[in-house]
Amino acid sequence: MRNNSVIGWLLAAPLSLVLLVFLVAPVAMIVVVSFWGATEWSIYPAFQFDNYEFLLTSNVTFRVFFNTLKYAAITWVFTLLIGVTVAYYLAFHIRSQTWQVALFLLCTIPFLTSNIIRMISWIPFLGRNGIANSTLISMGVIDEPLEWLLFSDFSVILAFVHLYTLFMIVPIFNTMMRIDKSLMEAAADAGATGWQTLWHVVIPLSKPGIMIGTIFVVALVMGDFITVRFMSGSQSANVGRMIQNDIALLQYPSASATAVILLVTVLLMIGTLLRFVDIRKEL
Amino acid sequence: MNQKLDLELISLTKRYGATVAVDAIGYHFSAGTYACLLGPSGCGKSSTLRMIAGHENISDGSITLGGRDISHLPPAKRGTAMMFQNYALFPHLSVRDNVAFSLKMSGVDTATRRARAGEMLELVDMTALADRLPAQLSGGQQQRAALARALITKPDVLLLDEPLSALDPFLRIRMRAELKKLQRELGITFVHVTHGQDEALALADEIVVMNDAKIEQAGKTRNVFDTPKTAFVARFLGSHNVVAMPDGMIAVRSDALKVTPVEAAKLPGTITNIEYQGTHVALTATVPGKQEVTALLSDKEFFGNPKDLGEAIGLDWQAEAAHALAR
Numbered sequence: 001m002r003n004n005s006v007i008g009w010l011l012a013a014p015l016s017l018v019l020l021v022f023l024v025a026p027v028a029m030i031v032v033v034s035f036w037g038a039t040e041w042s043i044y045p046a047f048q049f050d051n052y053e054f055l056l057t058s059n060v061t062f063r064v065f066f067n068t069l070k071y072a073a074i075t076w077v078f079t080l081l082i083g084v085t086v087a088y089y090l091a092f093h094i095r096s097q098t099w100q101v102a103l104f105l106l107c108t109i110p111f112l113t114s115n116i117i118r119m120i121s122w123i124p125f126l127g128r129n130g131i132a133n134s135t136l137i138s139m140g141v142i143d144e145p146l147e148w149l150l151f152s153d154f155s156v157i158l159a160f161v162h163l164y165t166l167f168m169i170v171p172i173f174n175t176m177m178r179i180d181k182s183l184m185e186a187a188a189d190a191g192a193t194g195w196q197t198l199w200h201v202v203i204p205l206s207k208p209g210i211m212i213g214t215i216f217v218v219a220l221v222m223g224d225f226i227t228v229r230f231m232s233g234s235q236s237a238n239v240g241r242m243i244q245n246d247i248a249l250l251q252y253p254s255a256s257a258t259a260v261i262l263l264v265t266v267l268l269m270i271g272t273l274l275r276f277v278d279i280r281k282e283l
Numbered sequence: 284m285n286q287k288l289d290l291e292l293i294s295l296t297k298r299y300g301a302t303v304a305v306d307a308i309g310y311h312f313s314a315g316t317y318a319c320l321l322g323p324s325g326c327g328k329s330s331t332l333r334m335i336a337g338h339e340n341i342s343d344g345s346i347t348l349g350g351r352d353i354s355h356l357p358p359a360k361r362g363t364a365m366m367f368q369n370y371a372l373f374p375h376l377s378v379r380d381n382v383a384f385s386l387k388m389s390g391v392d393t394a395t396r397r398a399r400a401g402e403m404l405e406l407v408d409m410t411a412l413a414d415r416l417p418a419q420l421s422g423g424q425q426q427r428a429a430l431a432r433a434l435i436t437k438p439d440v441l442l443l444d445e446p447l448s449a450l451d452p453f454l455r456i457r458m459r460a461e462l463k464k465l466q467r468e469l470g471i472t473f474v475h476v477t478h479g480q481d482e483a484l485a486l487a488d489e490i491v492v493m494n495d496a497k498i499e500q501a502g503k504t505r506n507v508f509d510t511p512k513t514a515f516v517a518r519f520l521g522s523h524n525v526v527a528m529p530d531g532m533i534a535v536r537s538d539a540l541k542v543t544p545v546e547a548a549k550l551p552g553t554i555t556n557i558e559y560q561g562t563h564v565a566l567t568a569t570v571p572g573k574q575e576v577t578a579l580l581s582d583k584e585f586f587g588n589p590k591d592l593g594e595a596i597g598l599d600w601q602a603e604a605a606h607a608l609a610r
Contacts, residue, residue: 185338186371190385190436191359200387204375 027263034256043252051257061242061258065265068238071153071228072221075160079217080210082161083168087209088202090169091176092184107169110162119159119230126150126158151233159231164220168213175209176202211277215270222266288314288349288362288439290335290472296343297330304330306496307344312474312489314349314439317466319483319504320476322493323519329444331493332476336365336442348439359385364438368445370429372417379404379413382431403431407465423454430465441466443475447482459486480520484508492516513609524576525608526550532608539604540578542566542590548597552576554590568596 037046055061086107094100110118125131126149133145148154179202187197203210225240239262246255290312297305305327312318320328333339335346337358345354353361372381380387383400391399404410407427417425426446433441446462447455463486466473477483483490484504491501492515500507500516511517514525517534524535528549545551552568555575564585566578576598590596 180369180371182367182369182371183373185336185358185365186367186373186432187384187388188338189336189358189365190388190432191357192384192388196388200384201373205373 030256030259033252034260036253036256038251038253043250051253052261054254055257055261061261064237064239064242065261067236068222068240071157071160071238072218074157075164075221076214076217078157078161079165079168080214082165083172083213084203084206084210086165086169087173087176087206088198090173091179092202104173107166111166115163116226116230118163119227122155122159122162122231123150126155151231151235153232153236156228156231156236159227160221160224163227164217167216167220168210171212171216172206172209175206179205207277211273214273218269218273219266222262222269288472290314290440290474291347292331292335292344293347294344295331295334295341295346297327297334297339298342303496305334308493308496308498309344310491310498310501312440312472314472315470316488317463317473317486318475318489318491319487320474320491320493321480321483321487321519322478322499324478326493327496328476328478328493332365332442332444332474335361335440335474336363337361338365359436362439363442364433364436364440365442365444366426366429366433366446369449370417370425372425372428372432374417377414377416378409378420378428378431381417381428382435384432385436399435400431403435404428406434407431422450423458426450426458427461430462434469438471440472440474443473445476445478447477447479455482462486484520492519494519510606511608512606517606517608522579526570526574526576527572533605534608535600535605537565537577537579538563539600540576541599542578542580542584542588543597543599545595545597548599550576550598552596552598554592554594554596557590557592566590568598570598 033043034051035047035049037044037048037050090100090103094103123130127133128145128147128150130150132149133142136142137145183201183205184197187201192200223240225238225244228236228238228241229244239258243255243258243262246252246258292308292310294307294309295305296303296307308327308331320331322328330339334341337353337356341354345352347353348362353363358365372378373384376384379397379400382403383396386396386399401410401413404413407430409424409427409431412420412424412428417428420428426449443462447458450458459482462473462475475483475486487504489502490504490507492499492507494515500512507516508520511520511523511534514532514534517523517525522537524537524540526533526535550570552570554566554568556565556567558565558567559582562582564580564582566580566585568576568578570576578598
């Protein structure tokens, strides 16, 4: 027994060490620095609540957090709709497994290029004289180029949805593939229409996948700064941008405090989500 | 029984690409019959059942229920209900909600739904477990829940796809007694797919023996068992010897064989195995043509005149016990 427990600790050691060095230590560092003080030209160790006080009483913080949550919510809605649709199609309408795998891989092909490139490639498409506008004008749908296509909330959310839908598709597809096909027949036998089967059988049974996808998308969007910067043309802000600005101005304590608040917010959101669905049984 | 609710298969065919899974079979199930579709795996019995249920498209032919062509109706409009092999209970719904599912789909209000589901659960003796999830039930309880769910639609025909195969042998025997009892009480037609001949014999009023996409033989269970028409049926139902005699193949039941002195017998043989089975002794002998024949003797019969391995014996039977076989 004694021997076993030693081996157990040894087996757990490498991962614990990695987590300690690369997760716990940096987070602890951020928390510590978030209580430090700063002047225009220096930062100094301290234990004071100035950073938090400033953040939590500033109107800007709330507007930026609200904006971040808005991006997360809208992106979530779209990635969820697309994710469920694509996963449902792949899992239930493609009969042959070869095609299922082939189409699934097709979904992942965009991920072979870098995030930034996929994001930036929207710019010539959406720009004032871009493909979208010129096509619409030549089709006679509009007379003037649409201004809101690029460097707007629209383009930010479009890029988010484009970048992160796969993170919704994969877990939902995975749970849908595990749904016993005879349940669909049982539903048909009970007189359920296609929509009823979707709503009363498929969606409830896909909840764990939906939840995992939601956690991915929410965490990614909440923590993002580069997409917002590029796609809004620096006209919109989210929490990530706020932290980035502070860092650019060497205001590490303030950046740390913002990061801590963001971390707490995201953890609370995920904690709430996990109350609804037990994802452990899916992992 | 209600004549109007007879189920009829008319040259029913199922093709998957070039392979024919069900080849133009026809059969008439009288209303209120407990019928078993019996055959080895891949014989087309499950495809047949799934076509009746509407979960498989029909390639050719048709299915009528009570004179109404149901071949192309959706499953819920056919007057049939299916009980799936693994029961296919919705894992996220309680037993009660599972049973009430079809009522919910057709928009019945909650109170009525719960009351009707309650009645059904009472019928299968599951009232106490109504709020459990399927994962919290044993195999037999899951089966009862599935039965209640199928029966709540008031079907004219209940289709059962290997309903007992997921149960352990002890439970299987108990559940088959319950199935039979339920069928008698409800008076509706049961069509039950199985590959177990003992199950079919125990349950069915009529059996349909299928092989290679075709019906080998069908009819009243006793008739089929007593007078098998083909070697396949005789072998599949068991307890029969299929012997090639000079004037063709015959089937003789093992318990119709008598051990006699060699001279007086229809077949001479050498004993190769003696198996004591409690009430009976199974005596296997090799007969001319390297065929094996098993005689089932009562223990009194055998021990009154014991035999030994390697001993030469004669095997005899009454002329009417032998049935000429088509193949």
